[in-house]
Amino acid sequence: MSSPVPQPPEVRPYLDELVRRARAVCGPHLVSVLAVGSLALGDYRHGRSDIDVTVVVDPSLPRRVLPELARVLAHPALPCPAAGLELVVYPADFTARPSGEAGYLMDLNTGPSLSERVSFDPGAGPSFWYALDRSLAHQEGLPLFGRPVREVIAAPERGTVLAALRASVREHAEGEGHVADNRVLNGCRSVVYCRTGRWLAKRGAGEAVAASEEDFRPLITDALRSFERPRESALVLPRAAVRDFLAWVAGRVDEAVEAETAR
Incomplete structure (x- = not known):
């Protein structure tokens, strides 16, 4: 994995606050918070790019806290400075093994240019985007909090x-x-x-x-x-x-x- 790229100044305070709120809601169950997508690849375009975040939690996280996590991270409760936030929460026992399944606990889309959506059902839609995101995360995930990416996210097979x-x-x-x-x-x-x-x-x-x-x-x-x-x-x-x-x-x-x- 290449050296982590710096966070763009336009989004750094937002990401800091996102991590703070995730820690407050998830407590000791929070394993890692990772920036993926354009932020991880060093190609974030302010006004065009989304902010893509992967959150990994201990499987013992009470499921009742997930709606609260969605509430405190949703725009405008946490104003998103980018086109949108695409945030996915996974259990650590799922991300530790290669998989092509969606496998998430929560999938949140929010922000000025995104249709508001939150899902707690990984079977509700196609799974391919999640496999691609985890492949990219394993290669280039930018750590914002917690354990290093390759300790928590296995690369899907080619x-x-x-x-x-x-x-x-x-x-x-x-x-x-x-x-x-x-x-x-x-x-x-x-x-x-x-x-x-x-x-x-x-x-x-x-x-x-x-x-x-x-x-x-x-x-x-x-x-x-x-x-x-x-x-x-x-x-x-x-x-x-x-x-x-x-x-x-x-x-x-x-x-x-x-x-x-x-x-």
Whole structure:
């Protein structure tokens, strides 16, 4: 794992307060609080990026405290300075083993640009996003409190991650609820993972794929320009070009799945 990146000054006080409130609610049951996503990868874009946080707790945490944790962390009770907060709470006995399941105790989405959502049922929706987040967390999780990331989060197996990438590319191809530039750059990140087994930030992945794939370079360049803007003023990207690119990405993921199966 590379050296932890510093927290951006725009979000540092918020993260400090988030940890303080989590400790107050969870007490000695709190094991670790980790920043993941763009914060961990050193590519947080203020006004565009979400704050992604993984919380690991002892399995003995009383379940009755979870709604209270959601209440004290939800925007605007704790005003979120970013586009949104995506926070997932896991039991430590689950995160200690590789898994493709959702496995969470609580999943909270909140903030100025996110639809408010809290779930205590890991079977309520698709599981692939959680497997991808834990894979990234194992590689680059930024510790905010408690035990180091690799002591608490096991890396999902490569085959599990590739299956999750397949599902994520299908969702992005449908386009529902996703900004076009984010769909393209997530596709680039999927391709880089298939090639290297490593997670890159969206911009770094976009630059890498644009450099190697001339046919898609104009689209990716536009997606990178759009990603510099707030979500509300993102550029409109050609639907057909986005569709064709994501179909190409799906093909690269399928090739990686086949290669992994043949091993």
